[in-house]
Amino acid sequence: MDSVSVSFTLNGEPQGLTVPPAERLLGTPRYRVGLTGTKEGCGEGECGACTVHLDGLPVNSCLVLTAQVRGQSVETVESRKPDTLEPFLAGGATQCGACTPGVVMAASWILEHPELLRTHNTRELMAGNLCRCTGYDGIVDSVTAALTRNRRA
Amino acid sequence: MSVLSPGTLGEALGILAKDHAATPLSGGTDLLVHWPVRLEAHERTYLDLSGVNELKAHTWTKRDLVLGGRTTYWDIVGDSQAAREFPLLVAAARVVGAIQIQTRGTWAGNIVNASPAADGVPALMAYGAVVVLESTAGREEVPLDRFYQGYKKMSRRPDQLIVAIRIPRRSYDVQVFQKVGSRRAQAITKVGLAITRSDLGWRVVANSVAPTVCRCHAVEHMLESKVPVSSPDGFFQGLERDISPIDDIRSTAEYRKIVLSRLIYFELRGACDWIT
Ligand SMILES: Cc1cc2nc3c(=O)[nH]c(=O)nc-3n(C[C@H](O)[C@H](O)[C@H](O)COP(=O)(O)OP(=O)(O)OC[C@H]3O[C@@H](n4cnc5c(N)ncnc54)[C@H](O)[C@@H]3O)c2cc1C
Numbered sequence: 117m118d119s120v121s122v123s124f125t126l127n128g129e130p131q132g133l134t135v136p137p138a139e140r141l142l143g144t145p146r147y148r149v150g151l152t153g154t155k156e157g158c159g160e161g162e163c164g165a166c167t168v169h170l171d172g173l174p175v176n177s178c179l180v181l182t183a184q185v186r187g188q189s190v191e192t193v194e195s196r197k198p199d200t201l202e203p204f205l206a207g208g209a210t211q212c213g214a215c216t217p218g219v220v221m222a223a224s225w226i227l228e229h230p231e232l233l234r235t236h237n238t239r240e241l242m243a244g245n246l247c248r249c250t251g252y253d254g255i256v257d258s259v260t261a262a263l264t265r266n267r268r269a
Numbered sequence: 270m271s272v273l274s275p276g277t278l279g280e281a282l283g284i285l286a287k288d289h290a291a292t293p294l295s296g297g298t299d300l301l302v303h304w305p306v307r308l309e310a311h312e313r314t315y316l317d318l319s320g321v322n323e324l325k326a327h328t329w330t331k332r333d334l335v336l337g338g339r340t341t342y343w344d345i346v347g348d349s350q351a352a353r354e355f356p357l358l359v360a361a362a363r364v365v366g367a368i369q370i371q372t373r374g375t376w377a378g379n380i381v382n383a384s385p386a387a388d389g390v391p392a393l394m395a396y397g398a399v400v401v402l403e404s405t406a407g408r409e410e411v412p413l414d415r416f417y418q419g420y421k422k423m424s425r426r427p428d429q430l431i432v433a434i435r436i437p438r439r440s441y442d443v444q445v446f447q448k449v450g451s452r453r454a455q456a457i458t459k460v461g462l463a464i465t466r467s468d469l470g471w472r473v474v475a476n477s478v479a480p481t482v483c484r485c486h487a488v489e490h491m492l493e494s495k496v497p498v499s500s501p502d503g504f505f506q507g508l509e510r511d512i513s514p515i516d517d518i519r520s521t522a523e524y525r526k527i528v529l530s531r532l533i534y535f536e537l538r539g540a541c542d543w544i545t
Pocket residue numbers: 160161162292293294295296297298299300301302338339364365366367370373374375376377378379380381382386387388389429430431432455456457458
């Protein structure tokens with residue numbers, strides 16, 4: 117079998133694609149749809165640069181085959197409004213930016229589900245997002261700032 | 270390579286009955302690591318379980334918590350009943366990789382991947398979990414503590430899927446889970462421990478200290494017979510029979526034995542008056 121047909125939604129848009137069975141979910145938005153926000157760091161599930169939301173949960177897209185997401189909803193960093201990034205820019209949460217799309221997807225999951233903080237803290241929820249530049253404090257502080265902003269709004 | 274995507278369990282089992290070489294693919298957190306460069310893995314046929322919805326949910330019956338063949342760590346982390354009745358499952362799930370691994374990785378995948386360092390397996394084994402296998406020929410149940418025969422050798426035929434993991438509901442007065450790794454998240458266990466005590470007695474399970482996750486029967490026996498122990502080394506006599514740790518890139522055999530004895534000692538000292 118050389119290819120498989122898969123239908124799913126990508127950032128809310130229905131997609132019907134024919135892809136090689138070995139294609140990873142990481143590659144489909146990047147190389148087929150032209151959404152290059154999602155990055156590959158390690159290719160082994162360690163770094164979280166490739167984080168996307170699959171049916172509302174953060175997953176590493178380097179460890180998912182596109183053939184597996186039939187009928188599901190995939191969201192990449194391009195689906196988030198630019199103002200999601202504001203606290204990150206203000207708080208020094210991004211420097212080289214390689215980790216940032218994944219960090220934003222992990223962080224936006226927390227911001228959209230603040231109830232997670234009843235059982236987990238931000239560091240545990242973001243332990244799967246490695247950053248070689250910021251030292252993490254800027255990231256954690258930005259998430260806290262964004263949570264505070266959302267509570268006020 | 271091909272990926273087959275059955276929509277029902279019956280279809281999935283039908284495919285496995287015909288093609289014994291087909292590899293079940295679930296969360297992919299073991300099978301898809303470094304995928305692009307593992308070209309030999311692209312030669313296989315995969316049976317993707319993503320569409321087999323009947324395997325997803327976990328259910329509570331009067332007697333058991335029943336995990337589905339596709340139930341993930343995150344499914345259990347989010348279940349407050351699990352936190353109350355089976356806290357070791359939640360504790361184990363929360364130290365598997367990080368959130369992005371917990372949302373995809375499944376308990377069944379952890380069992381079949383059969384790593385000696387698997388973190389889900391010790392907690393399940395400490396609770397007396399039973400693996401429920403199914404093929405077109407029927408269902409079979411194997412207690413998890415008898416599932417492994419050696420390194421990556423297990424009681425699963427290629428035509429069988431794990432369709433459920435049955436965990437009997439009992440009350441426990443001692444429950445311990447510890448994972449020692451180089452950091453809290455995204456770390457492969459150097460030494461791990463799960464202990465329970467119920468009216469059926471003690472269960473002591475360790476990982477990363479033998480070719481398979483293993484019950485420490487000699488240590489369990491020491492606890493049943495209340496053999497007085499007054500320092501961590503006191504557990505060596507049991508551990509020497511139970512475990513066979515090795516030196517590898519993550520640790521040494523000696524470290525593993527010493528740390529495991531200390532974990533057992535310091536975790537149980539408060540709970541058992543014969544451990545002083
Ligand atoms: C970055 C990273 C960190 C990790 N950290 C940890 C950790 O801390 N602790 C830990 O224990 N593990 C860890 N893992 C390993 C992995 O997440 C677990 O072993 C996970 O439980 C595997 O489940 P899966 O559904 O992803 O399996 P898959 O990769 O889909 O499959 C694994 C194996 O199980 C078989 N299989 C899957 N489902 C079934 C079924 N229902 N019936 C029969 N066979 C089946 C497959 O054929 C394959 O052989 C980590 C992995 C990564 C990438």
